[in-house]
Each structure stands twice: as structure tokens, then as C-alpha cells.
Amino acid sequence: MTEPVRLAILGCGAITRSEHIPAVSAHPGVHLVALVDTDLPRANALIQNRGLSCKAVTDYREVLGEVDAVINALPNHLHVSTNMDCLRAGVHVLCEKPLAITAAGARSCTEFADEKKLVLGVGMNRRFAASHPLLKLVIEEDLLGSIQDYDFQYGGAFDWRSASGFYFDRAKAGGGALLDFGVHMLDSVIDWFGPVSAFDYQDDDWGSGIEANLFLDVKHAGQFGDIRGHLRLSRTFELKNRMLVRGSAASAEISVHDPEVVVIHRALGGAPVSETLRLEKFPGGSSYCRQLDNFVQSIANRGKPEVDGWQAVRVLELIESCYAHKRRIAEPWAEIGAETGTKSGTTMGTTTGTATVTANSETRT
């Protein structure tokens, strides 16, 4: 039997509490050496509450000599420098998404990992939900007929209780909803349908760089030919929260809330029917457990993890292009001139500072 992977978790925020610690605790091939957080009492409290037998430290560099691997769950802007330090010390990295807040940052640590022949996995846990490979099979086995397009919506009142609150700080988060959750959606659709060859992007950023809503229309040029997709993401409104792929014979749906199954919608004698597909013999545990297992197997085999840095680079390059070519979502209810409201003639609510949408509806390539 191989030795267990000695591991440290960097950052004791929300995702570490809710997912990484349970996954690490459940994996027989992982030995947790340390929790790292600048807030030492927070790390210690977590160790105590979860009955862990590891230590708590404030600086990850203290433990790099004692571990084989880390899970990097620090705020986004710290990912690259931390990953580089770990890789330099010969430590494998499973980095939370986004791998970096710029494509260049992601590229630099990916190249460095390749050079050092170390595993750099990216936390795309949705790849490890059963629906991800299942939808691939559904498409490949031609259950839907010729694919027309897809509609992918995810949205609800933002309720991520981040310990550091970095999400709304542009310098630390790197962007808004697109960089935060959009990386999952884009990673999935690129894996299903191939690279994006054209896009049209709109968001509701009013100058902070932290968009809450976005519309992204894309065109894929992959093995299934040209496929158009519509993505919508919101941190303020409850959306349909599902991926729907429309084909000539049937549609396939994945609910964000039940990502273990794919529901096929079609007509039977003119009547609409649905059937639920489930992968049998699919490993149990959460998607984070399966992701961790894939990381551990990659270390053991010196193989490529399911999602490596290069895939993250492709997604981040697309996101950067979106941001570079963005248009403002039209919000006519917000664009109210205030000419009659104030008797002094001075106004509140003119278009100053609210960049009028200059509609360039051409799909960018």
C-alpha cells in the first residue's frame, strides 16, 4: 500500500469548512498535517470542532517541508503566488477556482508545474458530479438528435458567507459573477462542446468591476459542429438554475440543485414525457470527495488531473476577452432623468457615469 498523501489546507474559509475538511477526513489515502490561516484562533477552533488531529499555523511556508500536497483555498488574488511557492518547494497543488485572477497568472503557475513535473489540479468540482460525464454520453450516443443550442442559467440571491469578504473587492476577487461562478459554467460547456469560437457578453457592472448579472452568448466549434449557447448568471435574481441542451429529437436537462442526474425531455406520441438518467456504479461521496480522490490518484500515477491548469487558462482567457469587450446590460428602469424632480434645475439621475449602452450587437470573434 502506498503511503498516504501528507496534506495541508490553506485558508479556513467557507469552502474549507463546508467541503474540503469533510472530503479530506473521509479519504483514507490522505493525512491532514495542518490547517493554515492568518486567523489562528479560527483554524484552531475548526480543528477542535471537527475533532481533527492536525496542527494550525499562520504561514503556509512553515509546513511546506512536511507535506506532499496542499489544497489552496485562499482568496483569489493570493492563488498564484501561493501556488508558485508550493510548487517551488516540490509540493503538489489542488487550487480552488479561479486558478488565478488573470490568464497570465494561471499560465505562469501551470507552466511552472509542468516544468517541475508536479500536479496542479483546479477545483472544478462540478466535473465530478455524475451529470457531467452523463451528459457527455447522452450527446455522444446521439440521444438528442442534432444539437440546436443550449440555455444555461444559474442565479439566486448571493449568500456566500465568505470569511474574508473578498468577493466584493475587485483587487482581491478579480471580477464578479463571471469570474466567480462563470468559471464553472464555462469549464463545463467547453468540456462538453469544445472551444468557444465567438461570443457576445453583457454585464451590469457600474464601475466597480464586480458584476452581479451577466448574459453571455457563445458559439462552440467542437466535434459536434457549431453549437450556440446562452449563459445567464445572477447574484441577485432567482433564475431557472439549470442547463438545458436542445436537440432535434429531445432535450437534456441538468438541475443545478441535483447535479447527479440528467433528465431527458421528449415527446411520446405527441405527449411530452421525461425520463431521468442516473449513472450506476458511480462513486459515492460529494463531488469534492471525488475531486480529491482524482487529485490523489494523479499524484500517485504522476498523471494529469481531470482539470489541469491549461483548462483553467483557456477559461480565464475567454473571461478576460469577455471583460475586455463587455457591453452594459440595459437597465431602463434605472436610467431616469431627473429634470423635473428638483426645482433648482440640478439633477440626480442623468446619464453621467452610467455609460450608455453602445449597442454593438455583432458577435465578437
Add this chain to the structure above:
Amino acid sequence: MNWRNETVFVTGATGFIGGRVCERMMQAGVPQIKVRALVHGMHRAARIARMPVELCPGDLLDRASLRQALGEAKVVIHCGLGPASSIVRGTENLLAVAHAGGVKRFIHVSTAAIYGITPPPGSESEDAPLRRTGDPYCDNKAAAEKVVLNYGKRGLPVVILRPSIVWGPYSAWSTRLIDDLRAWRVAFIESGHGACNTTYVDNLIDAMVLGLEDDRALNQAFFITDGERVSWGDFIRAHMALLEAPPEVREISRAEIEAGRGRSSGLLLGSMKATARVARSKEFRQMLMQIPLTEAAMKKAWTWISSLPPEKRERLRAHLGVRRAAAKSANAKFIPDAVTEATQSTTVFFSIEKARKMLGYEPRIRFADGMKLVEQWLRYAAYL
């Protein structure tokens, strides 16, 4: 005063009114106006985080945090609320910090509901005497006004605005009504004649701007509405018109509501004998497995019984020994809850003459235009 060179501090900034205040401030001219937003729950800040406003963590109940959040701001727009029991303390904390910080203008967003959920005839103008209403929100908002005026006497330049039903994009008045209409939980109380006193959010913000600019506003309270005699029936019908499959909304009198409530409590709470039978009944035990057993269980039990097909209701009634006529008529109509009934039962249309005369306030978003904007927003927000 010339407030446009000042930093503006907004409380309640993650809410409906405060969020729109932040947007309007941005539109009024960044970077001349710097906006600091008090944020109690950072996770609720998605709407305002997309603007270059300073998100300042803090709590109205914690003066030290307020001092830090206020910073050098000299204009305060207080839309913050918190639980009813802490409205007064939160407002007083903010006033104290603002006073000590040399704030030049303090706009206090009060409410016309200081006269009650059902303001009585005679409360049309601002000089109507206040009396206790028994409702914690109303009474605490009224008490907060007194504290604001006390600080006004001590030299803090304060202005009080009393909007009524503040509506517009992001308002729960519209989203909840749409949800309720879809669930057939809406009735025209007394033919929908109650006064709605709509206050479109941008009209309210226009009034805030006037309050900032005009010194005659100091130490004064102003009713702020759309100045139109929009009834609750109008408001409900305007929302029904947005639905593809609008429900049947029936008229109900207050007497019927009263009688309906009496019957429902008579069925489930009033009679110990009946309650014991309910508890023994198979249907009730099955029902308990379907609903969480909370203090609302009895209310839900009634809803559940009302939702049964007629033949099942009949069987249950026979089992419980409930008089048939009473239950039948109670089931026939949706009975609005007490707060909805109270809210939609006022005959008072608040007068905005004082704001018109003293400040030149003129509501520029008419009800019909506001509805168009709300409809556009509801579609965008995936409610329609």
C-alpha cells in the same frame, strides 16, 4: 446646502430603497460624490457591489462601527431599519455619531405608518397628532422621529421624510404580489377601495435631494407619495395584467374576513373537543408527516384542509363533526391575513401639499409609468 461635493453615507444600502439611493448617487456624478454604504451583511451587497461605492461593514447597534463607517462623510441618508425593537436605538446611535462627526445634513427615512398600519381618518396631513398604535414597527418608527427632532434641536440639520408604500424595481410589494397572485392568495378587500398611497422609489429619492438642498426642510417632516389616488384594487389589477394566466381575484368584505377567521379558529383552536378529534384522526396524522410542526402548524393545517378536494373535505368535516355550512363558506374564499387586511383598509390618502409648497416636490414618475418600469424590471429579474 451644496451637498454635491460631500461624501454621502447611506444606511440600509443593501436594501431596496438604500440600493436605489446608491444608484442615483452614482448617476448624480462620480467621482464628485463619494458614497459610503453601511453594510451589515456583506453577502447581501451584490447589487451595490457593482458600483464604486465604499462598502463599510458596520451595525446600527454598534456605535464604534458606525463611527468608522461614517468616516468623513457629512451627509447621511438613513434608510436602515433592523428589527422593530431596535429601530429607535439604531437611529439614536447613528444620530449621535453623525452629530459628533459634524454631519451637515441628516435625511431620516421615516414612514407614514407612524399613524398605524391602517391610518385613521384625520391623519392626512403632517400635523395630525400621533398616538400609540400597538404595532411595534409603527410605534418605534414614531419614537425614532422624536429622537431625530431632538437632535435637530441640538443643532444637527435633520429632515424627516414619511413615504408610504414605497414601490418600484426591487420592491417586495411587487414581487410578493406576483407570487401571491400566482398562488391565488389575493383578494379585493372591500372591493379594493383602500388607499394604496404608492410612493415610487425615485420620487422618494427626488424628495431626499430636495431635503438636502433646501434649508426650509430642516426639522420638518413631509409625507411623500406619488400624489395620485391609486387604490389597492388599482395596484393589484396593474400587477394582474402582467401575468399570462391571471388568477380569479374575488372581492371580500372585512366582515367576511372576520367571520372566516372566526370559523377557522373555531374549527382548529376553539373547540378542545374538535382539536382532540383532529389529533386522533388519520388524516391529521398523515398531514403532520407532510408539514413541519411549528407554531404555524395550526395555520398550515387550515390551509391544508382548504386545499383538499371537496369530497375529502366533506369526509374530514363529517369526521370532525364540524358544521357544514360554516366550513363550506370559509373554504369558498381566500381569507387575507390580518396585516394585509389592515394595510389595505385605510381610506386615508396622505397629502403631499406641504412638500409641494415648501420644497417644490413634484412626483415625476406617474403610477402608469412606474408600472411600465416595474414590468421591465420584473421581466429582467425573471419574475415574469
